[in-house]
Amino acid sequence: MNYILKYLKTLIIPLAFLLIFPFILALLNKIGLKLLNIFILIMIIIIMFISGIFIGKKVPKKSYLNGLIFGVITSLIFFLFSLIFKTNHTINTLIYYVIITLSSMFGSMFAVLKK
16 A cells, blocks of 8 residues: 555656646747657656656665556556547557656666665
8 A cells, every 4th residue: 555655646746747737838839839749758758757766765675666667657547648538549659658667767776876
């Protein structure tokens, strides 16, 4: 039960970012659509890396595994959102989910290296 709460608390950060930040950028309409997608990808990589650091600080051993689990959970949630909103799934979508998972794993490994 403690592990589930740990993941849920850390999962709030990327989900809130994913829901709020693109909406603000769309309202401002300052950058083009292609640049907006790239900017969101870069920001979600940074957010997942930071979330991985939070996970890595909480777990003393095998933090890479916990970062990987967190990345997979987050990717599955994003995949479910894409199913709900009926977006097309291509190889780029799969690469996006792999990048999310790896950035979380690298963030948790980075946290252990800093200890």
